[in-house]
Amino acid sequence: MPNPTRQQIIDAHEALDTLCRETGVKTPVNALKWIILKALPPKPTPTMAEVEWDDDKHYLAEAEHPEYGKVIMFGKNFFFGHIRIMRTKEKGALWIFAEPGTLTPTGKRYTLTEVQE
Template structure:
């Protein structure tokens, strides 16, 4: 078996889905399910979407958490070209860094800004 890259794996999964849709006439049967499972067993898992696969939306991505390829959690602030401005709470303070879109995978978590409470 070859060693497919990320894009080839995604394209293989997409092709499988298209093949399944094309072959599906009126309902799934045992054969189509069996063949699909054989193909999926041979394919590596489909990689999660990165921010390179997703169009930036302020309302959806501002203050959303993402994970880098190294497993570091960051908070996305804005997109600037092929980079996303991020910060890494609580360690970074006010430091903002630009990370390549293809290196960030959204986690589905969000941060909410709050005001400090006076005692």
């Protein structure tokens, strides 16, 4: 498999996990699992299409978009399924809706704070 797709990589990792769980012998299987994992590409990070939107976790969270780079997520349009994003300040402000499958959360979140002047 010279250039496996994202889904093929995920399927291979899940198949390996299932195989290891369903086998009664632990030590030899675990040793073989690590050999196989070294040959597999790393499991891709889940996109927002694979994650259920949660305002507490995703409002003002950073994500990576293939075209716009790092963006900030603001909310999900539950009618169309798109996520409202803003491109970060390095590239100039841009507000758009993005497909959930194009957004990979980075784990970073932002907070709003009031500045006393």
